[in-house]
Structure formats: structure tokens, C-alpha cells
Amino acid sequence: MLTSPTARMLSEAIESSPLTQTEIARRVGFPKPNVLSMLKNGQTKVPLTRIPALAQVLEIDQTAFLECALLEYHPEVHEVLTEVLGLPLDPDEEQLVAMYRIANLDGCIRIEGALEMTLENLFELARLAAD
Template identity: 40%
Template sequence: MRDSLEAKLEVAGFLERIINRSTYSQKEIAEMCGFNTPNIITMLKQGSTKVPVEKIPALAKALDIDRVEFFELVMKNYRPKEYEVIVEIFGEPISDAERAIIKLLRQVIPAGQLVNNTNHYRNKIREALEN
């Protein structure tokens, strides 16, 4: 298991890259997330404070990043044991992008065909992605 500092710095480095590319100022991001002061954004970027779990959806929206992937990053780094339990009970989280792909597959593959031809469709999808 990684040490706490290394985990904090992975999240902080990610946030620093994303915040620096954002079109919003740190003050605007803080306001969008309901933080009382923009200093918290600097503290998140430096890794001197952890991302509050309850702020993950608001931060993801403000930074235009996938909330599920951000949740995974935060939980795996800050609370790995709790994350393992969540995955054990609910399964691997599905990002918004993955959900859109599943929806597309359901539209393209005729109802009932996937169950009867799983390997066929799996191979077709693999071939399409490799080309």
C-alpha cells in the first residue's frame, strides 16, 4: 500500500493540471463548489488538504471531468479499503463515457442477440476497436 503523502500528491498533481487548464479562476471554481474561500483550491492543488468526498460531484462539474473517474482516483488514494468494499458490494463503477457506450451498444445490437451471441459481438467490438 502506498503511503499517505504519495497518495495525496497523486490527487494533487491531477487537480493542479486540471485546474490550471480550466477557463475558470480558482475563485470561480471555489464558488461553484460551495467552498467559503478560494484558498481551498490552492490547498487541494498542493496536496495540503484532501478533496472532501462530498465535493467530488461539484468539483468534477466545475472542472469538466468525469465524476466517476474522479471519485475512483480520490477514493483509491485517500480511502482504499473503503473503496474496495464499495467495489465488492456494487461492482466496478461505470463512468458517464462508458455508460454512453453501453447505451450505443444497446441501440445497435438487436434485443436478445447479445445474450445468444456474446462471443460473436465481443469479437466484433474488439475488431472494430483494433482497426
């Protein structure tokens, strides 16, 4: 039985994947598939830098995977990110951030002045409609 939540999440994702471990390792950039075996058995920590690629290849939630690993491997960092930045974002917040990033590809949108007031009014209307 795995005691590492991160290893368990990875192991379940690998077992659910139609890809072989060799194919997963190749796509993620690991030189040998036995690295995956060590990660999913909890013998080696999942490198945080590999979480985005693993999540994409295994089709799992990148945010949940990263949060799981941070909480397990670096609880003090997880606590600071949660306290200071309010992370992780909930799905609605993620959607708003994604929409803003798409709209602001050229970096010219600033949330100030009339736009800020309009957004505040829009959110107030949304809150009233939800009540």
C-alpha cells in the same frame, strides 16, 4: 512534486481551466479560493462530497476523480466497492445504466419476465456479432 494523485488530478484540472480559482471556488461553493490552493497542493484532502461539483465546474471525469480519491483516501472502501459492486463501470456499462435511467424516469420498468428474456437474447446476439 505532488505525491497525492487526487491533488495532482485537481491541480492539473484547475491549471487547464479557463476559470480563475476565485470563480471555481465560488461555483463549487467554497467560501474562499485559498481552499482550492490547499486542496491542489495536497495540504487538505478533497472532500468526497465536493467531487461532483468540482468535476462539473472543471469539466473532468467525475467517476475517474472519485475513484482516484477513494483509492487514495479510503482504499478499503474502494476495494469493497470494486469487489462487491463491480465498480467502477466501464464506459459501455455507464451508457447502459444512463439509457435505463432515462427510460425509467417514472420507475415503472422492472427487468423481469419477457423483458428480462428479451434483454438476455439481445446481449447474446451482441456477443455473437462481436465474435
